[in-house]
Amino acid sequence: MTFYLIRRVAIGIFLLFLMSAMFFTLTRVTPGAPISVGENPRIHQATITLRLHRLGLVDEQGNSYSIPQQYVLYLGALVHGDLGDSYVNNERVTTLLMQRLPNSILLLGAALLVALAIGIPLGIFAATRQYSKLDMTTSVVSYVGVSIPSFVLGLYLLLIFGVLLKQSPLHWGFPLFGMHTGGVDDPIDLLYHMVLPVTSLAILQIAIFSRFMRASMLEVLHQDYIRTARAKGLSIEKVNYKHALRNAILPIITLVAIAIPQIVNGAIITEGIFSWPGTGQLAFQAVVDRDYPVILGVVMLVAAGTVLFNLIADVAYAIADPRIRY
Amino acid sequence: MAQVPPIPIGPTAGGLPGATPDQLSIETTIQQERQLAKPGAKADELGGAPELGFWRLAVMRFLHHRTATGALIILGTIVLAALVYPIVTGNLYAIQDYRHPYKPPFASLQHLFGTDDLGRDELARLLRGARVSIEVGVLAVVGYLIIGGTLGALAGFYGGWLDNALMRFTDIIISAPFLLVVIAITAATGGVRLSTVIIVIAATGWYEIGRLMRAQFLVLREQEFVQAARALGASNSRIIVRHILPNALAPIIVSATLGVSGIILLEAALGFLGYSIPPPEPSWGNMLQEFEQYLLDDKAYLVIFPATALVITALCINLIGDGIRDALDPRQR
Numbered sequence: 001m002t003f004y005l006i007r008r009v010a011i012g013i014f015l016l017f018l019m020s021a022m023f024f025t026l027t028r029v030t031p032g033a034p035i036s037v038g039e040n041p042r043i044h045q046a047t048i049t050l051r052l053h054r055l056g057l058v059d060e061q062g063n064s065y066s067i068p069q070q071y072v073l074y075l076g077a078l079v080h081g082d083l084g085d086s087y088v089n090n091e092r093v094t095t096l097l098m099q100r101l102p103n104s105i106l107l108l109g110a111a112l113l114v115a116l117a118i119g120i121p122l123g124i125f126a127a128t129r130q131y132s133k134l135d136m137t138t139s140v141v142s143y144v145g146v147s148i149p150s151f152v153l154g155l156y157l158l159l160i161f162g163v164l165l166k167q168s169p170l171h172w173g174f175p176l177f178g179m180h181t182g183g184v185d186d187p188i189d190l191l192y193h194m195v196l197p198v199t200s201l202a203i204l205q206i207a208i209f210s211r212f213m214r215a216s217m218l219e220v221l222h223q224d225y226i227r228t229a230r231a232k233g234l235s236i237e238k239v240n241y242k243h244a245l246r247n248a249i250l251p252i253i254t255l256v257a258i259a260i261p262q263i264v265n266g267a268i269i270t271e272g273i274f275s276w277p278g279t280g281q282l283a284f285q286a287v288v289d290r291d292y293p294v295i296l297g298v299v300m301l302v303a304a305g306t307v308l309f310n311l312i313a314d315v316a317y318a319i320a321d322p323r324i325r326y
Numbered sequence: 327m328a329q330v331p332p333i334p335i336g337p338t339a340g341g342l343p344g345a346t347p348d349q350l351s352i353e354t355t356i357q358q359e360r361q362l363a364k365p366g367a368k369a370d371e372l373g374g375a376p377e378l379g380f381w382r383l384a385v386m387r388f389l390h391h392r393t394a395t396g397a398l399i400i401l402g403t404i405v406l407a408a409l410v411y412p413i414v415t416g417n418l419y420a421i422q423d424y425r426h427p428y429k430p431p432f433a434s435l436q437h438l439f440g441t442d443d444l445g446r447d448e449l450a451r452l453l454r455g456a457r458v459s460i461e462v463g464v465l466a467v468v469g470y471l472i473i474g475g476t477l478g479a480l481a482g483f484y485g486g487w488l489d490n491a492l493m494r495f496t497d498i499i500i501s502a503p504f505l506l507v508v509i510a511i512t513a514a515t516g517g518v519r520l521s522t523v524i525i526v527i528a529a530t531g532w533y534e535i536g537r538l539m540r541a542q543f544l545v546l547r548e549q550e551f552v553q554a555a556r557a558l559g560a561s562n563s564r565i566i567v568r569h570i571l572p573n574a575l576a577p578i579i580v581s582a583t584l585g586v587s588g589i590i591l592l593e594a595a596l597g598f599l600g601y602s603i604p605p606p607e608p609s610w611g612n613m614l615q616e617f618e619q620y621l622l623d624d625k626a627y628l629v630i631f632p633a634t635a636l637v638i639t640a641l642c643i644n645l646i647g648d649g650i651r652d653a654l655d656p657r658q659r
Binding site (some may be wrong): 015018019022023026027029143144146147148149151152155156158159162163258261264265268269272273283284287290295298299302303306307310 | 494497498500501502503504505506507509510511513514587591594595598599601614618621622626629630633636637640641644645
């Protein structure tokens with residue numbers, strides 16, 4: 001187990017390294033010098049050199065580094081937890097990320113929890129009542145859920161709950177836009193603002209989780225030991241929820257790790273639609289501004305998170321399922 | 327001496343199912359074979375139950391799947407309309423009519439789906455947008471199949487460094503925020519032409535089919551029929567193309583079908599962010615982007631139409647993909 005852990009961490013670090021090399025090269029071979037963005041054209045040459053030097057693009061004399069040299073510098077800083085400076089904001093990328101990250105974690109974490117809390121029971125009920133009306137409804141809903149991208153769902157939700165409901169005699173609806181001034185200090189207001197973005201992010205995952213849970217549960221229910229348990233005279237509830245569920249729910253652990261990059265994908269647009277001040281919005285603005293260090297920072301952050309969660313998922317799986325030996 | 331039953335020859339050997347073979351059957355089957363060689367001769371005319379091929383059975387099973395067939399009809403209508411409507415109406419989608427902007431839908435036959443901010447016909451623009459979606463979806467999936475299919479087959483068959491490289495590439499793509507990467511590459515390649523979008527999507531999204539292909543080849547290359555082919559002296563390339571590939575195809579077809587809907591949604595997301603085909607050329611994504619602001623007015627139909635078209639198309643393709651899965655592998659139901 002210890003050896004396995006060490007190996008997994010090493011592979012993870014190697015992956016991140018490969019990825020940083022890939023995306024670093026990609027961002028450096030593309031057109032668009034950082035100094036040209038929102039900069040005074042009459043700026044002094046020495047100032048430009050100084051700034052480019054601080055960004056790790058040229059040396060003190062203004063001779064530009066080659067891409068491998070730039071990459072080595074970037075890696076050197078990365079080891080110290082420094083992702084470089086933003087081209088546009090005159091801020092450290094780490095500072096920008098840290099400002100936005102809590103908001104994103106709040107939104108994405110809530111979406112994931114909601115998806116788990118609804119998707120898993122839905123899948124279980126559908127499996128234990130196979131071909132019932134509930135089962136059919138669940139599968140229809142999950143089909144639709146998979147076919148609606150989160151941004152289209154976001155627009156629909158805005159229209160229904162933000163506009164139509166307010167125009168209706170109720171004069172009531174959910175707020176259209178992101179965090180209110182209250183922020184974290186006003187939890188009720190915050191929750192109120194989170195309803196629509198969380199829903200639009202969670203539906204896809206609910207669809208995926210419930211489908212997966214149903215399949216997993218059905219597979220377990222057809223196994224011999226379940227028949228044995230039934231033959232012993234145990235009640236259906238006890239067999240379903242005690243014997244079958246324990247084994248069926250295990251693969252979900254892996255699925256959660258896979259879900260994280262998917263939710264982040266959705267968040268890039270959803271945060272934009274609902275003006276949620278999170279990392280996704282930051283990333284999108286960075287793409288618009290061609291602010292490559294920030295793009296690279298977000299990509300690396302998400303990748304590191306995914307690698308970490310995959311590792312945690314595998315370890316958790318090994319702990320939860322004693323049949324698995326590394 | 328016991329009577330030796332005649333050796334059945336030919337595709338319809340044995341005649342009717344359940345019919346006892348008689349002395350004449352050698353002659354009749356040879357007769358049948360000669361008739362079959364004649365152009366235009368149908369197996370049905372020979373009186374025997376025709377033996378249906380795998381694909382024909384699959385098509386029949388698919389057509390018995392009511393939801394999938396319905397989805398196919400709806401999708402077919404959309405595709406047909408997208409192909410035919412622009413031919414009939416020409417460049418109607420681009421004609422501006424400043425006297426009649428924001429005409430509400432279903433009010434007149436002239437503009438059935440209403441008009442947009444510049445008085446352009448919404449229906450024509452929707453169908454023009456459908457062409458973009460279909461084009462990107464189909465071409466990018468062809469890209470998936472070419473890149474992912476080839477690399478996956480080679481990795482599964484030969485193993486070694488190619489296999490390792492494929493798996494690591496997959497790991498990288500899976501752990502990166504895919505949408506952001508696609509946007510960054512599209513933005514970086516300097517333009518938002520449709521060809522760029524297709525190439526970027528194909529170049530980054532093929533891994534799923536690659537992995538599936540690899541898994542299929544890993545299983546199939548150990549099977550007896552491959553050993554038999556090798557024992558008969560078949561070369562590696564012949565084994566890959568003629569023996570393993572046809573057996574590996576079923577899950578690949580399903581995955582490719584589902585891939586089309588994924589690509590269409592991805593392209594729409596890119597268009598919504600302004601990183602696909604730029605206006606005035608309409609695509610569902612950039613129509614959503616352009617008219618997002620009208621959501622708060624009473625002109626929400628400008629958003630609802632492209633959004634709904636997108637969802638219906640993706641849903642139909644997913645349903646068809648599921649129908650194909652059931653048709654190709656009835657055990658999985």
